[in-house]
Amino acid sequence: MVFDRVEITMKYCCYCANPVVLKIPEHDNLPRYMCENCGAVHYQNPKIVAGCIAKWEDKILLCRRAIEPRYGLWTVPAGFMENNETVAQAAARETFEEATAAVNNLTLHSLFNIPHINQVYIVFEGDLAQPEPKPGLETLEVRLVDEPEVPWDEIAFPVVHRALKLFFARSQGAHGHVYMADIGAKWGGD
Numbered sequence: 001m002v003f004d005r006v007e008i009t010m011k012y013c014c015y016c017a018n019p020v021v022l023k024i025p026e027h028d029n030l031p032r033y034m035c036e037n038c039g040a041v042h043y044q045n046p047k048i049v050a051g052c053i054a055k056w057e058d059k060i061l062l063c064r065r066a067i068e069p070r071y072g073l074w075t076v077p078a079g080f081m082e083n084n085e086t087v088a089q090a091a092a093r094e095t096f097e098e099a100t101a102a103v104n105n106l107t108l109h110s111l112f113n114i115p116h117i118n119q120v121y122i123v124f125e126g127d128l129a130q131p132e133p134k135p136g137l138e139t140l141e142v143r144l145v146d147e148p149e150v151p152w153d154e155i156a157f158p159v160v161h162r163a164l165k166l167f168f169a170r171s172q173g174a175h176g177h178v179y180m181a182d183i184g185a186k187w188g189g190d
Contacts, residue, residue, distance in 0.1 A: 015040050046118045050090035051078025051160070053167050054103050056128040059144040060167070062151075063098045066140040070156035076123070076163070077101075079138075091124045099133035099142045108178050110166060112159045116185040123163045147171075159183060 013020050013035035020033040025041050033042040053076050054061040062074045077098040081090040088106045095103045103126035112121040133142040143149075147168045155161040166179050 048081040049121045051123045052091040052095045056131045063139045064141040067138045073156035075156040098136045098139045101133040102129040110179040113182045
């Protein structure tokens with residue numbers, strides 16, 4: 001029974017407000033936060049991040065972040081999936097929220113497991129409906145760029161850097177299947 005990989009982030013039950021304890025429930029094999037008062041088991045699962053490489057002709061959409069983490073750096077539109085939406089809907093919503101841009105024809109591009117931060121990052125490709133994106137509330141600036149114009153040293157997240165490298169390699173004739181990778185804590189930008 002190894003508990004050292006579990007972060008203590010929960011102190012009280014969201015149902016009855018009594019303290020929770022970390023232990024393995026009956027018929028389970030992993031430690032969970034449990035309320036000994038009402039019996040609730042509080043499962044904590046990875047967050048899903050949905051992103052979109054939005055295309056217009058031979059260019060892609062990049063957004064310069066107006067929020068932390070990585071304020072001022074560039075990324076594709078992406079963010080946490082919400083309840084009651086599909087992953088593709090989340091990618092389209094994030095594109096609209098961050099760049100006031102609608103996307104069509106979404107197809108799965110890549111999936112990255114990032115267990116050290118409890119995230120699964122799912123990237124789609126899609127076509128911009130209009131070529132005039134504008135910054136949303138979480139964005140300082142938007143640009144449509146081709147590969148030589150990508151500010152590679154200013155990309156906010158290693159996973160976005162990797163997804164963009166794969167996208168451009170694919171546009172030059174590299175393999176066409178969905179890419180999947182596991183990203184470790186020490187993984188770099190490329």
